[in-house]
Amino acid sequence: MLYIIRHGKTDWNLKHKLQGKTDIPLNDMGRDMAKEAGELYKDINFDICFCSPLVRARETAELLLQGRNIPVIIDERLTEMGFGIYEGTENVFEKPECPVRELFFNPASYKPVGGAESLESLISRTGEFLNEKVWPLMDEGKDVLIVGHGAMNSAIIGQIRNTPLEKFWAEGIENCRLIKLL
Numbered sequence: 001m002l003y004i005i006r007h008g009k010t011d012w013n014l015k016h017k018l019q020g021k022t023d024i025p026l027n028d029m030g031r032d033m034a035k036e037a038g039e040l041y042k043d044i045n046f047d048i049c050f051c052s053p054l055v056r057a058r059e060t061a062e063l064l065l066q067g068r069n070i071p072v073i074i075d076e077r078l079t080e081m082g083f084g085i086y087e088g089t090e091n092v093f094e095k096p097e098c099p100v101r102e103l104f105f106n107p108a109s110y111k112p113v114g115g116a117e118s119l120e121s122l123i124s125r126t127g128e129f130l131n132e133k134v135w136p137l138m139d140e141g142k143d144v145l146i147v148g149h150g151a152m153n154s155a156i157i158g159q160i161r162n163t164p165l166e167k168f169w170a171e172g173i174e175n176c177r178l179i180k181l182l
Contacts, residue, residue, distance in 0.1 A: 003143070003145045003181065004148065004156060005145065005148075006147075006150055007030065007054075007175065007176070008056070008060050008063075008176050009026065009029045010024045010026055011027045012088075014027070015090055016091050017090050018088065018089050018092055019056075019149075020082050020083035020084075021079055021080055021083075021087065023054050024056055025056055026056050030060070030175065031063060033175055033176040035066070036176070037060075037064050037178065041064070042068075044178070045143045046068075046143050046144070046145040047142040047143045048143075048145070049061055049070055049073065049144075049145040049147060050145070050147070052074070052080065052147065052148045052149060053074045053078070053079060057147050058072070058147075060147055061147040065145075072147075075129055075133065077128060078148050078152055080151060081117050081149070082115070085114035086100045092104065093105075099112075100116060106166075107165050107166065107168035123155050126155045126159065130156065153171075154171060155168075156181075157173075160182065
């Protein structure tokens with residue numbers, strides 16, 4: 001089986017700030033969410049966990065899997081999508097002048113500016129990760145968990161479910177909600 005989960009809450013989540021590759025830690029609420037998810041999903045088998053290198057994802061993986069003998073492998077390709085100079089921007093949904101807003105309302109038309117990452121780049125690196133790491137383990141019958149982020153998880157889900165870019169956010173990537181993909 002293949003599962004994916006987004007990290008717990010951070011202070012930036014609560015302030016509606018774009019985090020992207022900025023390395024923001026979990027807050028107390030996020031830590032509690034990860035511990036609760038660990039309890040909720042304790043009976044689901046995971047043979048291996050792949051995780052983003054960002055601290056909010058790593059801490060979520062550690063708390064979620066606490067007390068279980070499951071290796072957590074960090075992979076740079078699971079880092080959140082980069083938003084360049086717009087990382088830290090608050091309330092993007094309410095700012096029509098912010099170019100990153102297009103990503104959330106019309107992802108197929110999104111054009112990165114200011115050092116932001118393109119969806120094509122995100123999809124390429126996560127696709128490479130799936131091909132090199134996940135599919136071989138799935139072929140061996142292993143149960144794989146991926147701990148990541150909103151956009152990065154959406155890119156993986158979209159590739160597995162063949163979701164068009166127009167529906168990039170269709171899954172609704174909630175913090176600490178486990179999604180069974182395969």
